[in-house]
Amino acid sequence: MARAKTTTRWVCQQCSYTSPAYLGRCPGCESWHTMVETVEERRPATGSSSATVRGGRPQQHAQRLDSVGSAAIDRIPVPISELDRVLGGGLVPGSLVLVGGDPGIGKSTLVLQTAAALAEAGAGPVLYVSAEESAQQIRLRADRLGVSHPDLWVLSETDLDRVLREADERQPGLLIVDSIQTVYLEDMSSAAGSVSQVRECTARLMQWAKPRGIPVLIIGHVTKEGTIAGPRVLEHMVDAVLYLEGERHQQYRILRGVKNRFGSTDEVGVFEMADVGMREVTNPSEAFLEGRAAQATGSAVAITIEGTRPILVEMQALTTATAFGLPRRSANGLDTNRLQLLVAVLQKRVGISLGGQDIYANVVGGLRVVEPAADLAVALAVASSYRDVAIAPGTAVVGEIGLSGELRSVSQLDRRINEARRLGFTTVIASGAESGTRTTDGIRIIRTSTLSAALDAALGEG
Ligand SMILES: Nc1ncnc2c1ncn2[C@@H]1O[C@H](COP(=O)(O)OP(=O)(O)O)[C@@H](O)[C@H]1O
Ligand SMILES: [Mg+2]
Ligand SMILES: [Zn+2]
Numbered sequence: 001m002a003r004a005k006t007t008t009r010w011v012c013q014q015c016s017y018t019s020p021a022y023l024g025r026c027p028g029c030e031s032w033h034t035m036v037e038t039v040e041e042r043r044p045a046t047g048s049s050s051a052t053v054r055g056g057r058p059q060q061h062a063q064r065l066d067s068v069g070s071a072a073i074d075r076i077p078v079p080i081s082e083l084d085r086v087l088g089g090g091l092v093p094g095s096l097v098l099v100g101g102d103p104g105i106g107k108s109t110l111v112l113q114t115a116a117a118l119a120e121a122g123a124g125p126v127l128y129v130s131a132e133e134s135a136q137q138i139r140l141r142a143d144r145l146g147v148s149h150p151d152l153w154v155l156s157e158t159d160l161d162r163v164l165r166e167a168d169e170r171q172p173g174l175l176i177v178d179s180i181q182t183v184y185l186e187d188m189s190s191a192a193g194s195v196s197q198v199r200e201c202t203a204r205l206m207q208w209a210k211p212r213g214i215p216v217l218i219i220g221h222v223t224k225e226g227t228i229a230g231p232r233v234l235e236h237m238v239d240a241v242l243y244l245e246g247e248r249h250q251q252y253r254i255l256r257g258v259k260n261r262f263g264s265t266d267e268v269g270v271f272e273m274a275d276v277g278m279r280e281v282t283n284p285s286e287a288f289l290e291g292r293a294a295q296a297t298g299s300a301v302a303i304t305i306e307g308t309r310p311i312l313v314e315m316q317a318l319t320t321a322t323a324f325g326l327p328r329r330s331a332n333g334l335d336t337n338r339l340q341l342l343v344a345v346l347q348k349r350v351g352i353s354l355g356g357q358d359i360y361a362n363v364v365g366g367l368r369v370v371e372p373a374a375d376l377a378v379a380l381a382v383a384s385s386y387r388d389v390a391i392a393p394g395t396a397v398v399g400e401i402g403l404s405g406e407l408r409s410v411s412q413l414d415r416r417i418n419e420a421r422r423l424g425f426t427t428v429i430a431s432g433a434e435s436g437t438r439t440t441d442g443i444r445i446i447r448t449s450t451l452s453a454a455l456d457a458a459l460g461e462g
Contacts, residue, residue, distance in 0.1 A: 006187035010035040037188055037196035073262065076215065079117040082270060082280045086242055086255050088263015091174065093213040095262065096206050100220040100231035101244035106253055107219050109145065110244065110278045111176050116147035124173025125151045131158040131182035145277040158192065160185050160201050164208050172214060177205065179219040195233050202234050235259055250366035253278065267307035285312040285423055288365040294393040298385030301396040302377030303416040304369055310419035312396060314364040315374065317381035319357040327356060333363025334378065342379045342401060349405025350452050352383060372400035373410040379451060380458050389459045392427065396420040397458065399431030405451045407431030417445060429457050
């Protein structure tokens, strides 16, 4: 079973200059630290038993598109529905899925639960490979999570070739590699976690997975700029990229698809980090609004849409007179630049003098809100705090704010309103070209086309 030793070379990521050895400075383009170790294309070993995948495929011929079968891909359903949703409805055989996130956010917990759930569902043996923890540590975690199944296999190994040999013996229905930054290929001189290793390991996993039709979940730590390569260098190689987000000390975790060759990328899954692991939150609006004071200043409820789901979240803002120097603008869960823009619009278009105010804004629960439709809630929360007037209870708001203080219409307004109604809200303030108030099915809908009119509706004439 001897495999010809692989040769590697160093390739500049800027100009493709190639060298047999590492060079700190590229002779081609004179950039520093751009040389990355790369495995040389191997010739398939002819006649050997290790008939490799690479180059071994028969010649493909072009086909007429209308003669290509469009039968749906046979996906492997994942019994954790919040994950299944983000995957686009199950795992695609032979696909590589990267699950990224900050250290300690819950990646290992989530994939171990997934492994157990798939074994339980009869997806065949599931092989969970940890290059970070021993088999005993994984067992302790499994005990803590209360998961166990005879078809759940664990392997503590860092040498990727050994991992794949074991996987070939086990023929799993799913392979999990935790993490891509701690496995390595022995053939390469670069250290585990380097751009070179991370990329070549991923390429090796892909060559392994595709012809066997076995899905592979790869865990990747998001790293601060540094010596360890982050998941970003892999995004273009894998089939799907999911990021687990959240504030470490808050209970909610959001699983967001940022790339998916087999589904949409704007779905999110919502989880709650509990003692027994990641618990699915199938009713995120209720969860995010839990514990909210009905009559608090500096608070507004936004009706956002994540993927196909409307989610209501509370925006909080706090304004205080700046003690010295430049006023602070700090945002948690939303873009600081967006907050600054909204503050500028409030100052210039509505005449609220926020120039001498420190402003803090926060999305409660740890969700990151990127949708501009949440603008109105942010602006109203800031204005509410500044004027020290609470928004009437039972009010939810939605609208994108333009630079001249106009409210721009948002997509899927009816679905947003329905979610607000379901949660017992009685008033929705929404952007709309035609202003007016109507009441349908017990909910009052106030449409306005300007921020100042929305402020009047929410906080009264100020
Ligand atoms: N033995 C344990 N007991 C209690 N909580 C734990 C234990 N191990 C991990 N956790 C909690 O689970 C969180 C997620 O851990 P983990 O899934 O290992 O994260 P990741 O794999 O993303 O680094 C940790 O931040 C910690 O709060
Ligand atoms: Mg981990
Ligand atoms: Zn170069």
